[in-house]
Amino acid sequence: MTPTIATTPASAGVQLGDIGEPQRPPPRLGPGVGRGGAGTWPRHLAILAVTATLLLALFRQDVRDVARIWWTSTTFGHCLFIAPVVAWLIWTRRREVAALRPVGWLPGVAIVAAGGFAWLLGDAGSVALARQAGLLVMVEGAVVACLGPAVARGLLFPLAYAGFMIPLGDGLEPPLQDATVAMVLPMLHLAGVPAVVDGVLIHAGRYWFEVAEACSGAKFVLAMLAYGALVANVAFRGWRRRALFLLACVVVPVLANAVRAFATIYAAHLTSVEAATGFDHIVYGWIFFAVVMAALMAGAWRRFDRAPDDPAFDPARIGTEPRMTLHPAVAAALVLATAATFPAWSAAVAARAAPLPARIDLPAVAGWQRAAINGMPWQPVYPAADHYLYGRYRQAHGRAVDMGVAVIAGQREGRELVGYGIGVLGEATRWTRVADLPAIDGGAAVRIVAAGADGRPVERVVATWYRVGGTLTGSGTRAKIATVRDKLDGGTQVAVAIHLSATGPDAVAAIRAFRAALGPVDAAADRIVYPRSS
Structure with missing residues (x-):
């Protein structure tokens, strides 16, 4: 039997270099796309690369901060792999994206402005997450501004997937x-x-x-x-x-x-317990969840219904020719000018911070006397506070309450009132949060515990109030919002945290009694910071 040799017509587009590689039909062209854009791609990509590099340089402190989190945090170590995955996703879409015509597009600048405003709010409230998310939106807005809406729609999933680079969760x-x-x-x-x-x-x-x-x-x-x-x-x-x-x-x-x-x-x-926890660390880190992940993939394998070489999208269905187009260089200039507005705005806001007195003191409280601190001490953690006070008060019949006060003028990253490792529980503290309690006179209450000198657990109740601008709250989130409002409204930018804590079965009652003798917490905070004017 003579073997038959099949020939491929030249019109099929098969070339010698394509032998042995699965062929994908060339993308269909639709409205707003065409091969005429092929010659403009190098220019647009070069402009985008320069723009993105300058954006990252302008916000280099945020880039360093987020990279440090990726590298040092076990919770967000997976973020290190997101950028390579995004690059791979874009590479898999290269044929479809090449069929689109890049254009400069004015509405992309509006996306940059939205990201810049989110960054400003995060900077005002010392919320690193908001700054990092705002920077990502600015970079992606630059992609839209320099390449146009058609390319952005074609790259929609890679751009959205880049959100996993933000250490959220x-x-x-x-x-x-x-x-x-x-x-x-x-x-x-x-x-x-x-x-x-x-x-x-x-x-x-x-x-x-x-x-x-x-x-x-x-x-x-x-x-x-x-x-x-x-x-x-x-x-x-x-x-x-x-x-x-x-x-x-x-x-x-x-x-x-x-x-x-x-x-x-x-x-x-x-x-x-020593043998169990040692075994746990090995299994948890290297074996156990790898097995869980493999089992999950194995269970879903038969449900996969998309081939790896299927086109990511159809260029013919992307859309029509956009309006408000720009030369890409003009779009890039507008992106950089818009982004640079927000750090300048932030610097102007920070310059308006009110000065603090050189010295402040804990207040005198009727019916309570200052006492020496003995036993197992606990203190709130505010390493960057401008003023930090801590002392113990005792009633005549022996009930004791500890008071901690932290004052910060002009909060910013590294000098915030609310954040990780700041406040009731520090990063290296031996105290552990056991449970949240009902609010005490508006202050957020928590029960914490630590091992005493005799090995027995020592419990303590801590109530917390924040005074920011004209707002008094026990919520860290509301304190952040108040910080943003105080900064952008031209307020004093002075922030105060007050902690009252006690031990024993009547700890909550002791804190309530001390708070009643202290008077309204907002007025007490104002008297501590500005004793003469109060």
Whole structure:
């Protein structure tokens, strides 16, 4: 039987260099796209590269800050891989994007302005997350301004996926701690281990275990969510399957983390806490969740319905010729001028900060006397405060309350009143948050615990108030909002934190009694900062 040799017509477009590579049909051209744009791509890309580089240089402090978080934080270590993934996503779309015609586009500058305003709000409120998100929006606005709406739509998923570079999600830790505790306790009871819960503390068998922030599973949930979003886009066509897969990427790690915590406690019950926690670190970090991720992928494998070489989008369906086009160099100049407005605005706001007195003191409180601090001390942490005061007050019958005051003029990054490792619990403190309590006279209350000198736990209740501008609140979020308002409205920019704390079974009652003798907290804060004018 003579073999048949098939020939390929020249019109099919197959070239010698294409042999052995799967062929993809050339993209169809639609409105607003065309090969005439091919010659303009080098110019537009060069202008975009220069613009993005100058933007990152202008906001280099934010770039350094976010890079340090990626490199040092175990929760956000996965962010290091997002930029290479975005580059790969753009590369996989190169044929479709090449069929589009890049144009400079004025509305892209408006996106830069929106990002710049978000950055300004973050800078005013000392919210690094808002600054970093604003910078990302500015860079992506530059892409829209220099390449146009058609290219931006073609690159919509890579641009959106770049949002995972923002270290967002540490707020998940407290609710995930509570969820882990709620799931672990019945598993311990089912295994026959006597266990009781006190907030985030579990007393099981011979040991106390703390379900700390690092044990909440937040880091793996965030990493799985980023990975799941990529898989959902690459491997699925329909939104229903994508949504279900993303839901599994959240639920499965939460359940797996509860199993891991249970296994650690159960192993400690059978052996020792040293052996169990050592085993936990190895399994949690290198094996356990790798197995969970592999199992999740294996379960979804048969549902994949998109081939790896399928076109990411159809250029013919991108859209029509845009209006308000610009020369790309003009668009780039407008992007940089707009972005530069906001650091200048921030500097002008910071220059209006009111000065503080050279010295301030704790107030005299009727019915309470200053006393020496003994026993196991606790102090709030404000390393960058302009003034920091801490002292103990005691009533005649022996009830004692500690008062801590921190005053900051002109908050900024590294000098904020509310932030990670600032306030009730410092970054290296031996105290642990057990549970939030009902507010005490408007102040946020929390119960904390630490091991005493005799090994027994020592408990303390702490109530916190923030005085920013004309606002008094116990909420850190509201304090941030008040900080932004005070700065942009031309206020004094003076911020005060007041902490009242006590130990013992009547700690809450003692704090209430001291607060009543102190008087309104906002007036007390004003008297502390400006005693003569009050």
